[in-house]
Amino acid sequence: MPLKRREFLKASAAAAAAASIGVNLIPGMENKLFADAITWHKSVCRFCGTGCGVMIGKKGDKVVAIKGDLENPINKGHICVKGFFLHKVIYARTRLLYPMIRKNGKFVRVSWDEALDYVAKRFNEIREKYGPDALAFYGSGQAETEETYMANKLFKGCIGTNNMEGNPRLCMASAVGGYLTSLGLDEPAGTYQDIEHAELFLLIGSNTAECHPIIFERIVRHKTKNPNVKIIIIDPRKTPTDQVADLHLFPKPGWDLAVLHAMAYVIIKEGYADLDFIKKHVNFKNNEGKDISFEEFQKFLEDYTPEKAEKISGVPASEIVKAARMFGQARTAMSMWTMGINQRTRGVWANNLIHNLHLLTGKIGVPGSDPFSLTGQPNACGGVREGGGLCHLLPGHRKVTNAKHREEVARVWGVPVSNIQPKPGKHTIAMFEALNEGKIKGIYIMCTNPAQSLPHAQKFWKGLKEQFVVLAESFYPTATSEYADVLLPAAFWAEKEGVYGCTERRSQYMPQVLQPMGEARWDAWILRDLAIRMGFKKEFEKYKTAEDIWNEYISLTKGRDMDLSGATYRRLKKVRGLTWPVPSEDHPGTYKRYVKGDPFFDKLPEEKKKGRRMYFYGKPDGKAVVWARPAKPPAEPTDKDYPFALTTGRVLEHWHTGTMTRAVLELERAVPKAYVEIHPDDAKKLGIANKDMVIVETRRGKLKIEARVIDRPEPGTLFIPWHWKEWLANLLTIDAFDPGSKEPEYKVAAARIYKA
């Protein structure tokens, strides 16, 4: 590159970085950057659930640059280091480019017509011979809302099975259960705007610095400006998030419910409870759902004094008291959590206990106070939670068990209401067990990799091997493609338009910038064309554009708590997303739910709102629930045979099953293999040195893996990142799941470790 051009680019890059913090470094330079041959397209990042706005820079027919979207209120021009590689993923050598059918054990390239005719024929044969429930769909929180909507209509509305699930079951279902049972409706009351008003952050079961770096940056920026802001971490493992923590509590994995109860105990005992808020806004219930009094709740908490909680959790009582006082004394508090809380057999209860702290102190419904669940995938909230992509849901936060909901959806879908079954289908673990048992004989998997991502993964390979598996994917090979009978190449990010809905109830539009690679097609059109071939022409031929699908979807949200009817494509193409409810095209979106300014609160009769600043309108009397849940242990506590608690998670360089990040050669070389973290004290006792090969074993399997001796995990805890199919952490994890949310307990398994 000529030096002059390079100097220009450097100055432009510096100007863009400066602009992201509101500094005009070189007047006019940003404009010159825009005047270059690059054309810029507003989009949304493909990775986590934060929803950062990115600008895609295109020159000719290639993406050549990425920058943070300065106008996006979430990230205000910044992105995280994953942005370095967004373009590499598009152009990865592992892109799946042609439809393929397995013939005589080998994949053979075929035409789209042959592939779709074949799938339609096999699915119809299964449906006719064994009934609709012999078919299933398994989708993704990475799919666009329009894509999940089409699958929902095909499987629930036309084929007639509720066996429709998605990988958000594995990451956020407990958060859904927590919101529904505590506050009455799914998804947070607040938004990211609360960050800049919070005096205290409680980060529990979340490595925010590595997994949600832009949210972490906003927290750090706020704390830097306001030294009185405090951060408490509750997590069994030390992570980069610790660099800004004021207090870190290390509970034994799976034993933190007692800590949250003990915090509630101290909060009430020391007078930090907001008694007026409690009186007007809160009901108390025992674990069976029966009403109890505030006094009875306090009696329940006597089993969880800090001293008793110390014995249960391993966290010193004095630190629990300190955390409770910090929470109680702060004027405002924001809790954030993710998989460490959700991926548990008592994930819903753990969520409830976080909500309890906010409801007891009234730290909810005001700027800076909110129990705020963080999301792992970019459209788990939008496509799957709001779009109804799970076995018990229908679009618009509706339920299959509700006759009125079925009628409303059937009318819009143009199908007989009798097509939609009134009972939930099989949840994820039950679905893959049914494949093992041969009760489900055909499955369509879209944009996800269950052969690697399911807990106790090897248990479910039998069903994937024996039944008819269709895999729509952008990448090949994956762990799941090894079991597929048909591979359908799917268009990737930037090759399709659609909407992503992120953690803070914000729906954002993404344009198509590139033509799909090879013969790849948009998932929504693959589903449409398959549906037509299966005999549902009348129901599907009307969809000609992505906007057709979105318009139909948002018509179904009209009047619902997550009303998106004012978020038309026309509007979304201009703005940086809208936070629902947004009931009309002139509505600006909603910052806080259940309070003044929320259109549903505002239109409540005055007598209901009288004397109250919040009304939880998903509950019959508008009151949220403080739950007295017992502090149950994990499904598989440690014992003398398996004395370590194994936990799993991510590393910065890779994401999920590595389908995208391992396709980038540089990232693959940077962290080419998995390892197990073990505390130096434990390693010394067992004679394990750094980089020794060790065996990690649970009751389900064993894994030969390199040891990393490091003081990140507490003594007694092991950690393995789960991105590699060659060192498959999910051979070891347990498929026990939360009875409420059906989310598995990836975060705790009893294990032993010894030198290989």
Place this chain on the structure above:
Amino acid sequence: MPIAGVVVVTVPERTSSVLQELKKLSNVTTYGVHKENNIIAVLESDTTKGLEQLSNQISQAIQGVIGVFPAYINFEDEISDSGTDTSTN
């Protein structure tokens, strides 16, 4: 050669020392301290991976760095050099 414009966010009391450390790195150009604890810098490398390694080096090896946040990444040479492999493995 990929280029990234980044904001290096620092612990306020260490901003000056971080700036001095950044100035020692040959493939980093700094553009001053702004708004108390933000250093504007441009990272250069032969590959995208190099950019990422440089970013990790800054955040992990220099004391007082809270994070490195890219705002602009240009990799047009890399794209035009590599072309697209259309094989299906």
